[in-house]
Every structure is written in C-alpha cells, then in structure tokens.
Amino acid sequence: MTTFEERTTVHAFRDDALGEHDAVGLAEAIRRGEVGAAEAARAAAERVRAVEARLNAVQVHIDAPVHATGAAGAFAGVPTFVKDNTDYLGLPTGHGSTAFTPRAARRHAPFARQFLSSGVTVLGKTRLPEFGFSPTTEYEGAEPVRNPWNTSRSAGGSSGGSAALVAAGAVPIAHANDGGGSIRIPAACCGLVGLKPTRGRVLANALSHRLPLDIVSDGVVSRSVRDTAAFLAAAERYWRNPKLPPLGLVEGPSERRLRIGFLLDSPNGVRCDPATRAAVTETAATLERLGHTVEPVEPALDPRFTEDFLTYWGLLSFLIGATGRTLGADFDRHRMDGLSRGLREAYLENWRRTPGVLRRLKRTREAYAAAFRGLDLLLSPVLAHTTPPIGRLSPAVPYPALIERILAYVAFTPLDNVVGTPSLSVPAVSTTEDGMPIGVMFSGRPGSERTLLEVAFALEADRPFRRVQDA
Template sequence: MTTFEEQATVHAFRDDALGEHDAVGLAAAIRRGEVGAAEAARDAAERVRDVEDRLHAVQVHIDAPSHAPGPGQGAFAGVPTFVKDNTDYLGLPTGHGSTAFTPRVARRHAPFARQLLSSGVTVLGKTRLPEFGFSPATEYEAAEPVRNPWNTGYSAGGSSGGSAALVAAGAVPIAHANDGGGSIRIPAACCGLVGLKPTRGRVVTNAQSRQLPLDIVSDGIVSRSVRDTAAFLAAAETHWRNPKLPPVGLVEGPSERRLRIGFLVDSPNGVPADTATRTAVMDTVATLERLGHTVEPVELRLDPRFTDDFLTYWGMLSFLLGVTGRTLGADFDRHRMDGLSRGLREEYLKSWRRTPGVLRRLKRTREAYAAAFRGLDLVLTPVLAHTTPRIGHLSPTVPYATLVERILAYVAFTPVNNVVGTPSISVPAPSATEEGLPIGVMFSGRPGSERTLLDVAYTLEADRPFRRIQDA
C-alpha cells in the first residue's frame, strides 16, 4: 500500500438512498415512502464495496439480506447495519477475529442479535474485530488491519473497530458493537462517533457473559448522532426490559436540568493524559460551565492493584478460551492464537492462584466508584490517555511485554465501568489532533443513569455539532 493511501481520508457519503441520513432520519424516510428498504440496503452494500479495499472492516457480506422488513416494523425498519463477528447470526460463521479455528455457521441468532433485529434493521454482514476482542486496536499478525477512515494510517480502535470504521465512513448509519473493557467507547473515540456502554443488564445478556465470574461485557451500537443511540436503547426496551433497572424510554433531546459533574484528566491508576486529550477534556469543562452546569475536580480512589487485577482477569479469559476453544471449532488450536492472546494466557498461568483475591478486589471497586459520585450526577474523563495511535503501535506482532505496556498507557479509563457495571458514553470533542483525527471525551454515571448520559451528550451535540468526515 502506498504512502498516499496510508494517509487518505475515506468516506462513502454521496447522493443516494442513504444520503447523509443518520439511522433515525433514514428510517423516517423509509416510513414516508421516500426511500425503499431494498434500495437502502443496495446502496449501503455499494458504499461498503467502495471503502472496503481501504478500510478492511468487513468479515462477512450477505449477498441477499433476508431480513428486510417493511415500513413501520421497528424504530429502525429498513436501516442497513452490520453485526460484530463475535455474536452469532443465523446462517453466518462466527470467527471472533481468530485464526485459531475454523468458524462454524451459527444455527440460531444470539439473544442480542434478536434484540437488535427487533428494531427492524437489515443486516448486511459481520464486522471484523481483533482476536476475541482483547485488543484496543483491530489489527492482526497476518492480515490487513482495520484502518481509521479519518486517516488510514491510524488505528480505528478496538475491539469494535470494523463497526466503527464503517459507520464513520458513512457506509451504514449504525453498527453493532460490544464492550468488555472499552470496546464500544474506544473505537467511537478513535472514529469520531457516539458510543454508549449500557448498564450491566440493560440489554439482553449473551450466554458467554452469564458464565463469567464477573460479567464485564455489554452490547450496544456505535452511531454518528446521539439520537441514534437514544433510539436504539428505546427500541431495545420494546423487545426486552430489565425490571431491576429504571426504564430509559426515548430520550429526544437535552433537558433543562442543570447537572453537577465531576472531572478528572489523569487516570486513577496514575497514567497521565497527553496534551491534546487534556485540552479536549478542559474545553468540554468550559463548555459545560458556560451552559450552566456545575463542574468540579473529583478523585476516583481505586485499589492500587486495580490495573494488575484487571490484567489478571483478562488473562483468565484468554486461558478459558484456550481450554474451551473446541466449542468454537473442532480444529481449535490455542497455539495458533495471536501474540496478545498467548501472552495473556501465559502470564495468567504464572499467577492463577491470585484469582480469588483478584475477583474480590474487582467486585469491591463499586465502593470506590460510588464514593466518587457522592453529590455528583456524572463524571467526565478522557476515553483514552493518548490520541489514536498509528497502525502497528498496538499490533499483536509487537513483543508481549512491550504491547501490554503500550495498552495500559492507552486504555487507562474505560475498564472501571466494565468492572462496576455502570453506563458510560463516549462523544466526540470539538477539538482534533494535529492530523485531524477525532478525540473522544467520556461521561460515566451511576447504574441505570443512561437518560442523564444521553441528556449531556445531546447538550454538547446541540451546542457544537460533531465534526463530519465529509467536511474534513
């Protein structure tokens, strides 16, 4: 690939059925009869073909989508989308981004796939992710990485990197994502999108998550507008709602409520944010204050062992995959897992006896989190400690010790919400890197506080609309 291509901005926006619609806008056009669902699917597939040779975001295409409902069947009836390739979709293989096995074709939809389909979307295929979703960059040992459409020399983030790249490039309005340590919010930040990790139990839980000693994974979407994310949550609730959580309903814009918001710029585990990231957070603080919110510094006092404990838990997940991998494919070979997965597993085997203490401490993190929120509605932080890295910086070909050091210096804010089970949203900051890449800022809340998160995200979007790739 040439140097010019590595530095290209790639988008698919054009005058077709999709136009510049977000998912809410496209669904409305379909309901009004201005656009047909089949036409929208056809034009989205064409957009995907136009960008795929430069973004490498797609794992599987569906030549003739079978789920193309008519107008009125769901909030997103007829809106084209993709499912992430760690979630079963009837008739398609589930590869988990791994070459350690030959994927089997799914015999049924995963519970979350059914919930997503209930909104009326038309699924066009599956998006790529790093092996088993472990990495914050969607890169591989022996395959093309998923590239950032704002600048293809840079990472699209991970693990929902394929989904984020397609949405940011305008190929589809929304795409499925899930988050076990930041994997919705990280690629949203890298690609200038909205990415909400819901409260644990807000959407249906897949079987694998229910088997974990600590369920850290939540499903959702990445989108280009706050209203798409809000509409997704409302639609998901019409399929299934957790009675233990307050309903979200349809949030349609900012409220008049003035919030008390804490902020921190350097991570609780001591990783400092870089200059561009600090600027993005402090600019957001100034905007919130100008709009009448009260913003004040806050401390989140985590156990000093939190980072090591989360890394141990991460390693345990890789170890369990190595043990149970034949349930994914009869030819599963843990030795064919990539360098990050193998390294996590090998390190876990050195310290597995710590597991009971690790789990106890991680579960106690909710106490420190709750203490930080006393008197506050939300907490504002960076999504990531530094701006989007170049392709290769977080490649699984990097020696394990160096790679983990780099990951921990990058992913320093997002895992807390996965451990505690609280909701958190990434929204684009008005500022960008010197290379024009997006920077994300993150708001976190108490369990069940998605309405408040959407409220503040709407407020920022209305005050200064998010940057558009077609204007870059």
C-alpha cells in the same frame, strides 16, 4: 503515489438513497415512502464495496440481505452490520481468530434478536481483533481495519470494523460491544457516539452467564446522539430489565443542571497527553457555560486495580484456550495471536491470585459509588493519548512491550466494565493537530443512561460533531 502512511481520508457519502441521513433520519424517509428498504440496502452495499478495499472492515457479506419490509421498528429498513463475535443465524462467528474454523450459527444470539427487533437490515458481520482483547483491530497475518479519518491510524477496538463503516458513511449505525472499552474506544478514534449500557440493560450474551464477573455489554456505534438514544428505546421495547429504571426515548437535552466531576489523569496514575487534556478541559468549560457545575475529582481506586483487571483479562484468554473446541473442532490455542497467548501465559504465572483479584474487582463498586457522592456524572478522557498509528499496538509486537503500551493507552474505560455502570464516548470539539477526532467520556451511576444522553444531546446541539466528509 499515495501510501497508507500518508494522510488518506476515506468516506462513502454520496447522492444516493442513504444521502447523509443518520439511522433515525433514514428510517423516517423509509416510513414516508421516499426511500425503499431494498433500495437503502443496495445503496449501503455499494458504499461498502467503495471503501472496503481501503478500510478492511467487513468479515462476512450477506449476498441477499432480508430487509424488514413493513416492519414496525425504530430502524425499519435501515442497513447495518453485526460484530463477528455475536451469533447471527446462518453466518459463521469467527471472533477475529484464526485458531479455528468457524461454523454457521444455528440461531441468533439473544442480543441479535433484540437488535433485529428494531427492524434493521443486516448486511453482514464486521471484523474485530482476536476475541475482542485488543484496543485496535489488527492482526498478525492479515490487513488491519483502518480509520476512515486517516488510514494510517487505528480504527480502535474491539469494535473497529463497525466503527470504521459507520464513520465512513457505509451504514449509519452498527452493532458493537464492550468488555473493557470496545464500544467507546473505536467511537473515540473514529469520531462517533458510543455508549456502553448498564450491565443488564440489554440482553446478555451466552458467555456472560458463565463468567465470574460479567464485564461485557452490547450496544451500537452511531454518528448522532439520537441514533444511540433510539437504539436503547427500541431495545427496551423488546425487553426491559425490571431491576433497572425504565429509559424510554430520550429526545434532547434536559433543563436539569448537573454536578459533574472531572479528571484528566487515570486514578491509577497514567497521565494523558496534552491534546487529550485540552479536549477534556474544553468540554468542562462548555458544560460550565451551559449552566452545569464542574469540579475536579480524584476517585480513590485500589492501587492494584490495573494489575487485577489484567489478571482477569488473562483468565478470559486462558478459559478460551481451555474451551476453544466448543468454537470449532480444529481449535488450536497455539494458533492464537501474540496478545492472546501473552495474556494466557501471564495468567498461568499468577493464577493463584484469582480469588483475591475477583474479590477486589467486585469491591470496586464501593469506591466508584464513593466518587459519585454529590455528583451526577464523571467526565474524563476515553483514552490516555490520541489515536496511534497502525502497528504500534499490533499483536505482532512482543508481549512485554505490547501490554505496556496498551495499559498506557487504555487507562480509563475498564472501570465501568468492572462496576457495570453506563459510560458514553462523544467527540470533543478540539482535535489533534492533524485533525483526528478525540473522544471524551461521561460515566454515571447504574441505570443513568438518560442523564448521559441528555448531556450528549446538549453538547451536540451546542457544537455539532465534525464529519469525516468535511475533514
């Protein structure tokens, strides 16, 4: 009898209306009349039912999804899911927490409207760890979201539910957002493309306007570079930030040769494991073969960056605990999970440091800009080690041990959240010894999504990304 501790790969790919299409391919088939939008939604719902018992990725199903009949959009009729920290009219927004009873949203969040403008059919909402704080989608009193490549492993977080469904083939694309790596981490764990846009590239959520430092950006996880590129182009057609350079639709690699800096270890001293080092080194060699110049760099960050980000993380947990009744009248901060409580309690011990923390974090953009002198992009690991087993980062682990493990794992992604710069995770060619995906990360200057996508297109064309159905 197979157990979750043994290697179990789960996918929903089959000969149905979705086939092996990515979102762009499915939308084209719908436009040509080869597939109906309602037929695609039914096929996706069936695929979700086929894998959900083993992946636990869905928070809310919509019994009768409204498909965008006749809608003109890049993804018209493409089935998808919205992450359960974003309001969708008529559905509860639970934020992955049992500390309150969520109520139905009275309106779509601004980003939800922007996402819907692409013509997608929303089938429901995906699970996330409590308030998106964790890099794994696990809980103290509920089943975790499991990785389709190996159900004994984490699907990453906080957009773990979305990543699991997309990687498993249940839907071709899904909403995700990123406040410290929450698009890029699950993309890396599940072998997907995950781009955190520049701050302000897409519409911000309501909370962002109230924070002293906005670190959250919304986007998608996808199985192809062209799907992520098509999403950004569609989002821009709905609304474009005049402070950023226009993006348009990026459709392939560029002829431009780039200067790319690469680093294997975190600027704050966390060393990555051998498999991750090999993945980044191999990617650097591929880029050189494709004509780019790749050179080692050592960004000079304030040595207090990790501690400062942790303090800010704790401030967010404290603010949620203090204002939670706006989420639900029965909100009880004592019912928040062990990670949320630990972050809050650690913050309360150090709250006097807040002004200095904020000043230093805002100054990080200066060190980041200095690292880019003479460079177009930075290449690094997404995570310091490969995908952990379920349980290692569970919120049930005592907080001192848990936070030590998290900081030794999430050592690269928060920098781009603090600075507000775009950052992209793509699957590396090399994998772990047991075949799990490893992500590599590219980061750029503000507004440089085009360059990131062009490099990702080049890597995808050089060696197509591995698929879970072939594992």
